[in-house]
Amino acid sequence: MARPITREELQAFVTRHLTAGGYYEEPLIRIGRADDPLWEEFKRPGAIGGIYRTPLEWLPEAKTVISVFGPWADEVVTTNAVDPVYPSGAWIDAYHNGGALIKQVSVTLAEWLNEAGYAAMAPAMSKEFRYVYEDGSQPDIPAGISYASNWSERHAAFVCGQGTFGLSRGIITERGMAGRFCSVVTDLELEPDARPYSGLYDYCIRCGKCAENCPPKAIRMENGKDHPPCDAWLTEMKARNGIAGCCGKCQVNVPCSRGIPNR
């Protein structure tokens, strides 16, 4: 029989693992229902598309999706706000090592739930996780799909109540956009959080500052972020710093960096 796990215990477990190393502040955890009808919506062309798998397709007995947001520590954000073009050393380090840490936390969390008697898994860390960059580049994935994956941390965050998308396509949470997400699907039953919004972009004030900051001008007011120029820029940054393809200028020096704008 499974051991009962409370919300407080879950928060303490994730906080202890995620804040080790100093990359993140206290994480925000939000809970969604595995059978929420919104998951199916992401399969529509124009959303993520047919590649997408719902929580119940990852884990048929699932009841809950746990979304974790790790806001970057102050030093990571403030140092990256200094130079308008190149990422700071702290940002590169956090993106590389902090990025690996939050992925590992999702695996550790799933294992902890397994040990407590629950089915649990982290879709983005599954062997079945797939990401397609260019349309037609993977023969078993239907044509017409690019820059899409069969699980999305940001879409999971939206459903679980973490926040809404911004023009730059990041999620604006109560603690802003500067940070990273992970998620776990499980049959542990927890009270779902409310989604205090209805539209995909409710928290974005369309100020255009992310577009202004973007070095390769990959963000436009009309249609948001265009993946190819952002990707090319990230490749250039990796060649320059030799560690990580990162940038993050759309997440710093913006009104949504550390909170929901105008609140």
Ligand code: SF4
């Ligand atoms: S910087 Fe402004 S336009 Fe860009 S995502 Fe944030 S609130 Fe929206």
Ligand code: SF4
């Ligand atoms: S990560 Fe950098 S290149 Fe990509 S959209 Fe943000 S600011 Fe632009």
